[in-house]
Amino acid sequence: MHPAFSVLVFTVMSGAGYGLMTLMIIGHLAGLPQLLDSSVLLSGGILSLALITGGLLSSTLHLANPKNAWRSFSRFKTSWLSREAVFAVLFYPFALAYLAAVYLNGAEVTGLGLLSGIATAVLAMVTLFCTSMIYASLKTIRQWNSSLTPVNYIALGLMSGSLLLAAVQALVGDGASTSLTSLALTLVVLGATCKLIYLFWIGKPAGSTINTATGFTQASVRLLDQGHTSNGFLNNEFGYTVEANRLVRLRLLMLGLAFVVPFLLILAANTALLVIAAASAIAGLLVERWLFFAEARHVVRLFHGDQTV
Amino acid sequence: MKLGLVVDLDTCVGCHGCATACKQWNTSGTIGPLSDENPYGKDPNGAWLNRIRTYEVDDSPNSKTVNMPLSCMHCDNAACVTVCPTGASYKREEDGIVLVDQDKCMGCNLCSWACPYGARELDPGQGTMKKCTLCVDRIYDESLPEDERKPACVMTCPTKSRVFGDFDDPNSEVSQLVRDRAGKQLMPELGYNPVNTYLPPRNKPVVQTYEPKSVVATVKGWVNKVIAR
Numbered sequence: 001m002h003p004a005f006s007v008l009v010f011t012v013m014s015g016a017g018y019g020l021m022t023l024m025i026i027g028h029l030a031g032l033p034q035l036l037d038s039s040v041l042l043s044g045g046i047l048s049l050a051l052i053t054g055g056l057l058s059s060t061l062h063l064a065n066p067k068n069a070w071r072s073f074s075r076f077k078t079s080w081l082s083r084e085a086v087f088a089v090l091f092y093p094f095a096l097a098y099l100a101a102v103y104l105n106g107a108e109v110t111g112l113g114l115l116s117g118i119a120t121a122v123l124a125m126v127t128l129f130c131t132s133m134i135y136a137s138l139k140t141i142r143q144w145n146s147s148l149t150p151v152n153y154i155a156l157g158l159m160s161g162s163l164l165l166a167a168v169q170a171l172v173g174d175g176a177s178t179s180l181t182s183l184a185l186t187l188v189v190l191g192a193t194c195k196l197i198y199l200f201w202i203g204k205p206a207g208s209t210i211n212t213a214t215g216f217t218q219a220s221v222r223l224l225d226q227g228h229t230s231n232g233f234l235n236n237e238f239g240y241t242v243e244a245n246r247l248v249r250l251r252l253l254m255l256g257l258a259f260v261v262p263f264l265l266i267l268a269a270n271t272a273l274l275v276i277a278a279a280s281a282i283a284g285l286l287v288e289r290w291l292f293f294a295e296a297r298h299v300v301r302l303f304h305g306d307q308t309v
Numbered sequence: 310m311k312l313g314l315v316v317d318l319d320t321c322v323g324c325h326g327c328a329t330a331c332k333q334w335n336t337s338g339t340i341g342p343l344s345d346e347n348p349y350g351k352d353p354n355g356a357w358l359n360r361i362r363t364y365e366v367d368d369s370p371n372s373k374t375v376n377m378p379l380s381c382m383h384c385d386n387a388a389c390v391t392v393c394p395t396g397a398s399y400k401r402e403e404d405g406i407v408l409v410d411q412d413k414c415m416g417c418n419l420c421s422w423a424c425p426y427g428a429r430e431l432d433p434g435q436g437t438m439k440k441c442t443l444c445v446d447r448i449y450d451e452s453l454p455e456d457e458r459k460p461a462c463v464m465t466c467p468t469k470s471r472v473f474g475d476f477d478d479p480n481s482e483v484s485q486l487v488r489d490r491a492g493k494q495l496m497p498e499l500g501y502n503p504v505n506t507y508l509p510p511r512n513k514p515v516v517q518t519y520e521p522k523s524v525v526a527t528v529k530g531w532v533n534k535v536i537a538r
Binding site: 065079 | 325328351352353354355356357360361362363364365366367368371374375377379388390391392393394395396397412413414415416417418419421422423424425426427430431433435436437493494495496497498499500501507509
């Protein structure tokens with residue numbers, strides 16, 4: 001699959017934003033002492049909203065006909081993309097109500113803060129789940145059509161959110177806090193585990209072949225001619241191919257930037273290093289999302305001569 | 310009604326006539342223009358609703374060249390319709406034709422990702438998704454003579470390899486062809502239940518190949534032909 005940069009930015013930024021908002025609200029409502037500080041809550045909330053809004057705006061850039069984007073709220077019953085759009089918009093009033101409650105009443109948990117906080121956290125996770133289901137629901141792409149896809153999106157969203165939360169708390173509050181850095185550490189390990197399981201799983205050959213695609217299941221089939229002399233929409237969208245060596249290098253870069261570097265930097269528990277850890281994880285997740293697209297092989301490739309997907 | 314096409318892989322000669330007729334009819338048809346980018350340049354690109362690919366099936370001496378036209382299969386289980394967030398993609402209740410409302414499409418490409426047959430192409434000029442309409446603007450046009458109320462690809466096919474009809478009617482030509490010639494769906498394992506069906510090539514005797522013999526054996530053959538025992 002062709003990795004569209006606007007979609008990579010969208011999924012990584014909004015994932016981190018939703019993860020940050022959810023973890024911050026849960027910590028606040030549970031009475032975590034480091035989060036009973038309205039300046040930390042407000043800075044975290046504004047950063048989260050900025051990431052989510054930036055991501056959503058970026059996602060509209062890949063539309064070829066954006067003037068009809070408002071219609072995407074209309075097929076809630078069947079389309080995950082429509083559900084995502086609806087929940088993403090529904091998230092805003094609750095998130096703003098929660099931040100308003102924090103702004104007006106400080107870090108003390110009020111009735112409005114509690115109700116809007118719970119609704120915000122739930123909607124953030126539901127939106128992230130809907131984003132992942134856009135990909136996981138496609139039977140045409142074996143590498144996406146798995147429950148590992150939503151697990152990865154949610155685990156990595158929470159992971160990058162926890163790193164941002166630890167960094168914001170260390171910057172705005174009074175230095176790095178052990179409870180938030182150990183939460184980030186746990187989620188980095190969890191995220192790395194989910195990603196490694198995914199990488200092993202997609203390595204297994206399975207699914208449709210050129211034989212089932214052409215209907216000739218009792219003999220070998222080879223493409224002689226694709227019927228056109230230059231590449232068309234299908235080649236550009238689905239024919240994206242990465243050299244195997246480069247793929248291995250990028251996987252290592254991704255694992256290093258997204259998991260290993262943040263893990264080591266968190267252990268140091270220093271404010272500046274926590275900021276670098278969060279930035280490194282976001283950069284690593286951009287590579288991770290790029291690979292998520294580049295390694296996904298659509299079944300249309302079989303008609304263009306690939307023997308398996 | 311369940312309208313669709315039967316494609317005979319035995320007789321298709323891969324002339325691309327169906328694709329050209331399709332482009333000609335539909336570029337001024339109901340989903341209007343099928344634009345091209347750089348049509349006379351080095352890398353021409355454009356929206357086509359029908360593509361013909363050529364495959365070699367099996368190994369020599371049993372190998373066969375098969376031309377395979379692919380357009381929208383108007384699936385019973387059309388995932389391209391359910392994933393569409395705007396409601397631009399829809400499947401008609403009355404005849405099962407899958408269409409895209411060009412006024413509603415926002416060009417997100419998700420339907421083309423959901424389609425396993427590569428039947429949907431984004432129009433580079435208009436930014437909306439284009440696909441086979443089964444010439445919905447021809448087949449119901451009462452101003453046309455009755456035997457011309459067929460898709461443009463079917464009308465133009467010089468070897469009559471494309472047959473249009475109602476798959477719900479067990480006595481229609483398409484249903485009979487599927488029964489008699491063991492018609493196949495493509496990628497049935499994905500569960501889209503495509504309506505268009507492909508007739509596999511008929512079995513033909515294998516052509517004998519020349520096997521070189523030794524000089525002595527060749528001379529013996531000649532001698533045996535000349536001398537009666």
